[in-house]
Amino acid sequence: MQRITKLPTTFTAFNTVKDYFALTKFKVVAVMLFTMVVGYLLADGVNIDLWHLTCSLLGVAACCMSGAVLNHLVDRFRDTQMQRTKRRPVASGKVSVESAFIFSMALLIFGFSILYFQVNTLTAVLSVLSMFAYGVVYSLWLKPATPQNITIGGIAGAMPPLLGFTAVAGAVSPEALLWVLIIFTWTPPHFWALAIYKRDDYAKAGVPMLPVTHGVEFTAFQAWLYCLLLSVVSILPVLIGSQGLIYLVVATYINAKFTWHCYRMWCDPSHYNARRSFRYSLFYIMWLFAALLLDHYVRLIAF
16 A cells, blocks of 8 residues: 655645744844834823734834845855754745745735834835845845944844834934934844854855954954943933933843953853853843833833
8 A cells, every 4th residue: 555645735834834934033023023112112101002003013023024034035045054044944945035035025015005004104114224224235235245244234123113113203203213222232242142153154154244254352352342332322311311210220230241241252252151142132132121111101100
């Protein structure tokens, strides 16, 4: 009797959905969406329109994921050279280039449409520009061209809190720009820590990340300097009066701890210290924006 080797249709469909979901880099996008929601709530106060918030979240998420899919397309040849990325859906051939491009454009059209018709034009335009900055400017031009790629390209990942604010206010404010500046300053020490313990992968793929071109010691030192700058930049919301004591205490503590991690990485740029710095950087940005929100609502209740 002949054995049946064909996979069940439901199993194949599940794998296909899983591959397309992997293209969206949802874990990365989720952190961005968290900062976007914080920006939205800081602008909205206590009068939250759940439908409007949902539309804003879906629209920004779709645009972010569109950029992530485009990044997979642009990086598909480099991804095959890196242990960390060689199993990505496009690089491994699980999703075709054409299908991935259509998926990216469908997400972009959906995201822009929902933001344009349900939120406002400014947020829709800024979301598309952010997607273009990451998916094209960073992925296609900056990443293979300069070791400062993540420093310059970090502006794309820094935009979500501003998008949350403009979704409500329909305009840009100095306070919202400070949130962008905070994430922009946080991005180099966050990503360079990853690049240090993935240096060999980047070198093999020919990507001129800073640890490849200037060495891990220099990169760790630069990460530490950015942490010192971040410690100053993250206090600016207090200096302009938009945040109070709760935020100041939390920011001071997590800045000290992040700076210490990066200092340890500079003293000993081992994979272990680089991984610790990278992991803590994720907690850092989550705690910082949570502190922004907590301080805001405590001050609203108090006054």
